[in-house]
Amino acid sequence: MTEVIGLSAFAHSDLPTAEVDRQQEVYDALADAVRGLVDATIRSTVPEERIRSVEERVRALTEELRAEQLPGPFGIHYNDEGRSWNWGNAVVGRRNAIAPPLELLERPGGGLRAEVELGAAYEGPPGLVHGGVTMLLLDHLMGEVGSDGHRRVTMTGTLTGRYAAPTPLGPVVLEGWIAREEGRKVFVEATLGTPDRVTVEAHGVFIIPSWA
Numbered sequence: 001m002t003e004v005i006g007l008s009a010f011a012h013s014d015l016p017t018a019e020v021d022r023q024q025e026v027y028d029a030l031a032d033a034v035r036g037l038v039d040a041t042i043r044s045t046v047p048e049e050r051i052r053s054v055e056e057r058v059r060a061l062t063e064e065l066r067a068e069q070l071p072g073p074f075g076i077h078y079n080d081e082g083r084s085w086n087w088g089n090a091v092v093g094r095r096n097a098i099a100p101p102l103e104l105l106e107r108p109g110g111g112l113r114a115e116v117e118l119g120a121a122y123e124g125p126p127g128l129v130h131g132g133v134t135m136l137l138l139d140h141l142m143g144e145v146g147s148d149g150h151r152r153v154t155m156t157g158t159l160t161g162r163y164a165a166p167t168p169l170g171p172v173v174l175e176g177w178i179a180r181e182e183g184r185k186v187f188v189e190a191t192l193g194t195p196d197r198v199t200v201e202a203h204g205v206f207i208i209p210s211w212a
Contacts, residue, residue, distance in 0.1 A: 009075040017083040027087060027095040034097035035121070042120045084150070091140035102137060102174075104144055111145050111177030115195075118172050129167040135159065137174060138190050138202045145176040146186040146206035154186055154206035167192065167199040176202075184208040 015023075037058070044051070074088025074095065087095035092102050100116045107113040116137070124130030139159055146154035176190035186206040193199040 011075055011077045013077045013079050015077075015079055017079065017081045020079070020083055020085055024085070024087070024094050031093075031095050031097045031099075031101075038097060038121050039119055089140075091137060100137075102140065104141065107175055107177065109177070111175065112141060113173070113175045114141060115171065115173050118169055120169065123169060125166065127169055129169055129172065131163060134163075134167055134192050134200045135161050135202070137172075138176070138192055138200065139204070141174050141176045142188040142190050142202065142204045143206060145178060145190070146188050146204075148178070148186075152208055154208055157185070157205040157207040159202060159204040162201045163199070164201060165193075165197065165199040168194060171195055179203075184210070 013020075074086065074093070076084060076086040078084040085094070087093050089099060090096060091099050092104070093099045094101060100118060100122075102114045102116055104112045104114050114137075118129050118133070122129050122133045124133070138161065139156055142159070143154055143156060144150075171194065172192060173195055174190065174192045176188055179187040179189045181187065184207055186208065188204045188206055190202045190204070191198045191200065192202070
């Protein structure tokens with residue numbers, strides 16, 4: 001059964017958590033392999049004839065996966081044990097090779113933090129992370145912070161970023177916390193940068209929808 005609420009689709013599943021975890025391991029491995037393929041596609045210098053051979057095999061593998069597939073995007077699934085999974089998400093999706101994926105951890109003092117490696121697939125200016133990618137990651141982190149441990153739904157109202165310095169490709173650290181709340185508005189602040197310095201600061205207002 002799929003329940004449509006606001007702009008999001010939440011699908012109830014009968015899968016027990018143990019089976020969800022097992023499937024996640026399977027798709028984790030596949031998505032990670034595809035991430036490796038993306039990186040290799042960007043940086044490979046093998047001869048052209050080998051590129052064409054790889055292209056044919058990749059297309060064949062893609063068709064093999066398309067033999068059985070969902071009619072649309074993955075959405076968010078949940079079971080009666082309190083487990084939810086959004087494997088198609090562009091930031092944390094375990095089946096999405098576009099996602100780094102971001103692993104969110106509790107931040108000392110409240111909020112969330114994450115450490116992630118951003119390689120060639122996320123390049124903007126030479127050797128640097130694309131500015132849009134940094135805001136994508138911050139937006140997701142801040143939304144998760146605003147949800148207060150998934151206790152409530154929040155949607156991005158406004159998001160403002162200040163680029164203090166370029167962000168080099170490589171290890172990136174994010175932190176976010178709730179600054180204050182006013183009615184249905186949750187004010188969240190966050191930073192992104194290298195392990196040694198903050199390169200991006202963000203301020204956002206996240207709205208608790210009236211239907212939530």
